Amino acid sequence: xxxxxxxxxxxxxxxxxxxxxxxxxxxxxxxxxxxxxxxxxxxxxxxxxxxxxxxxxxxxxxxxxxxxxxxxxxxxxxxxxxxxxxxxxxxxxxxxxxxxxxxxxxxxxxxxxxxxxxxxxxxxxxxxxxxxxxxxxxxxxxxxxxxxxxxxxxxxxxxxxxxxxxxxxxxxxxxxxxxxxxxxxxxxxxxxxxxxxxxxxxxxxxxxxxxxxxxxxxxxxxxxxxxxxxxxxxxxxxxxxxxxxxxxxxxxxxxxxxxxxxxxxxxxxxxxxx
Amino acid sequence: xxxxxxxxxxxxxxxxxxxxxxxxxxxxxxxxxxxxxxxxxxxxxxxxxxxxxxxxxxxxxxxxxxxxxxxxxxxxxxxxxxxxxxxxxxxxxxxxxxxxxxxxxxxxxxxxxxxxxxxxxxxxxxxxxxxxxxxxxxxxxxxxxxxxxxxxxxxxxxxxxxxxxxxxxxxxxxxxxxxxxxxxxxxxxxxxxxxxxxxxxxxxxxxxxxxxxxxxxxxxxxxxxxxxxxxxxxxxxxxxxxxxxxxxxxxxxxxxxxxxxxxxxxxxxxxxxxxxxxxxxxxxxxxxxxxxxxxxxxxxxxxxxxxxxxxxxxxxxxxxxxxxxxxxxxxx
Numbered sequence: 001x002x003x004x005x006x007x008x009x010x011x012x013x014x015x016x017x018x019x020x021x022x023x024x025x026x027x028x029x030x031x032x033x034x035x036x037x038x039x040x041x042x043x044x045x046x047x048x049x050x051x052x053x054x055x056x057x058x059x060x061x062x063x064x065x066x067x068x069x070x071x072x073x074x075x076x077x078x079x080x081x082x083x084x085x086x087x088x089x090x091x092x093x094x095x096x097x098x099x100x101x102x103x104x105x106x107x108x109x110x111x112x113x114x115x116x117x118x119x120x121x122x123x124x125x126x127x128x129x130x131x132x133x134x135x136x137x138x139x140x141x142x143x144x145x146x147x148x149x150x151x152x153x154x155x156x157x158x159x160x161x162x163x164x165x166x167x168x169x170x171x172x173x174x175x176x177x178x179x180x181x182x183x184x185x186x187x188x189x190x191x192x193x194x195x196x197x198x199x200x201x202x203x204x205x206x207x208x209x210x211x212x213x214x215x216x217x218x219x220x221x222x223x224x225x226x227x228x229x230x231x232x233x234x235x236x237x238x239x240x241x242x243x244x245x246x247x248x249x250x251x252x253x254x255x256x257x258x259x260x261x262x263x264x265x266x267x268x269x270x271x272x273x274x
Numbered sequence: 275x276x277x278x279x280x281x282x283x284x285x286x287x288x289x290x291x292x293x294x295x296x297x298x299x300x301x302x303x304x305x306x307x308x309x310x311x312x313x314x315x316x317x318x319x320x321x322x323x324x325x326x327x328x329x330x331x332x333x334x335x336x337x338x339x340x341x342x343x344x345x346x347x348x349x350x351x352x353x354x355x356x357x358x359x360x361x362x363x364x365x366x367x368x369x370x371x372x373x374x375x376x377x378x379x380x381x382x383x384x385x386x387x388x389x390x391x392x393x394x395x396x397x398x399x400x401x402x403x404x405x406x407x408x409x410x411x412x413x414x415x416x417x418x419x420x421x422x423x424x425x426x427x428x429x430x431x432x433x434x435x436x437x438x439x440x441x442x443x444x445x446x447x448x449x450x451x452x453x454x455x456x457x458x459x460x461x462x463x464x465x466x467x468x469x470x471x472x473x474x475x476x477x478x479x480x481x482x483x484x485x486x487x488x489x490x491x492x493x494x495x496x497x498x499x500x501x502x503x504x505x506x507x508x509x510x511x512x513x514x515x516x517x518x519x520x521x522x523x524x525x526x527x528x529x530x531x532x533x534x535x536x537x538x539x540x541x542x543x544x545x546x547x548x549x550x551x552x553x554x555x556x557x558x559x560x561x562x563x564x565x566x567x568x569x570x571x572x573x574x575x576x577x578x579x580x581x582x583x584x585x586x587x588x589x590x591x592x593x594x595x596x597x598x599x600x601x602x603x604x605x606x
Contacts, residue, residue, distance in 0.1 A: 007365035011365040117565070118525075151295060226388060
């Protein structure tokens with residue numbers, strides 16, 4: 001049967017549209033002239049590639065100090081908020097899965113609404129809370145905000161995993177004399193771990209990428225990597241360093257996702273065998 | 275059940291951490307925002323006495339214009355994303371299983387690089403000296419020439435959806451950076467995977483032999499596509515519309531970085547009022563307006579879905595009743 005060529009052409013153009021900026025992000029990390037951001041000089045000659053921006057990042061050059069500070073802050077916030085939101089999200093998912101009473105109806109609405117609200121509304125409402133209780137914005141308010149929007153994503157991912165969970169294995173553990181803690185750590189947690197890892201990874205990527213919520217609650221002078229970039233002008237001197245860092249982040253995320261795919265794949269195999 | 279895991283104590287134990295966190299940092303702040311809209315603001319950047327002055331000040335011609343602008347631009351972004359996403363989803367769903375996984379994965383892959391950095395890359399690409407600017411100018415000039423042949427009603431339609439410019443084109447004024455066109459372009463770029471995915475999920479379940487059947491019965495390709503395929507994936511299209519429209523209403527980074535002074539949306543105004551002018555009540559009121567413009571289409575979609583479900587159910591019941599009646603008739 002004749003396939004519609006039109007749709008394939010649209011698909012290929014959309015894929016090109018999606019990938020051109022990514023390729024540029026990687027290429028800009030090797031650009032010799034950071035002011036004009038062009039691979040060509042004024043005469044139109046090709047200027048080649050350079051590794052000087054990579055050197056600057058890895059040698060900890062003084063001129064990129066504030067950029068690196070924001071980068072490490074992003075990593076710290078993403079790491080801590082992933083851990084906290086994994087704990088809160090998993091307990092929420094367990095509660096939502098196991099009970100169906102009025103408390104859980106409200107609980108479900110609380111977990112679900114942040115997913116559909118635009119980020120900016122979460123940001124502004126948190127700022128209003130901090131204004132109302134007179135908390136100075138800074139590291140802690142960023143952390144609170146990130147945990148708040150990550151919890152829902154983790155909870156929903158773990159909840160999806162719980163749908164395939166066979167509740168009888170917990171019952172069996174109880175019949176065999178396990179306590180609630182023992183059964184949680186030795187029966188439920190191992191089965192849920194792939195779901196928690198997937199949710200945690202999602203939380204990590206969301207947290208490290210967030211600019212909207214952070215820009216409301218960061219206070220003066222505290223910048224994460226995304227807020228630093230968004231406040232930058234085009235003619236900032238060390239612009240290519242930003243592209244170097246995001247290339248490194250892309251590689252890091254690819255590796256992390258690859259590893260987690262292998263781990264969760266292997267886990268699924270072992271639980272199936274058992 | 276005597277299982278200690280099903281006790282009330284256990285329920286409280288696992289519910290409280292997440293519940294209290296979200297209540298404290300999501301529900302309570304929402305109430306505070308609403309409460310702040312009923313306060314005046316004081317000069318020191320704090321919140322003043324209870325009053326209705328904030329709501330009265332919203333009539334200021336500035337604000338309705340911005341709300342309308344936001345809805346109009348979000349509408350444009352949504353139309354473009356859906357128009358591009360439908361053929362993409364169709365093309366992916368017609369591939370074999372291996373290719374489907376590869377292409378669907380590669381549509382989500384760009385999300386592993388930082389969103390701001392991608393927007394920044396666009397900013398560099400859209401620079402007035404760049405080749406995209408020349409393309410944009412050429413496009414504007416061609417469309418200006420082409421559309422001059424169309425009846426004015428159609429011209430207006432194309433201007434509305436952003437395919438043609440309302441003002442005469444010149445290289446000095448028509449720069450793509452710091453314009454609405456840049457905001458729409460980069461927003462479509464950022465949201466299109468969210469439009470493709472739900473339509474693709476719906477298209478995957480679609481029975482493509484129906485299209486062949488329609489063609490055998492004499493329907494033209496395009497007619498079959500519109501009358502058989504589109505209704506078949508309509509639920510996916512509705513979720514795609516929501517997944518693009520809602521973040522578009524709330525978008526703030528893209529207009530801030532690429533929109534210049536021309537393209538200020540509610541999101542930017544909220545940020546301006548909250549951080550720069552320190553007018554907390556005004557920021558709260560704008561946030562409330564935004565929440566309403568998000569919840570309205572959402573409520574509509576939920577209503578539409580429940581009506582569809584009810585209609586489907588009724589149709590099944592009617593048919594099974596008719597079938598039962600005819601079956602009984604033939605047996606008798």
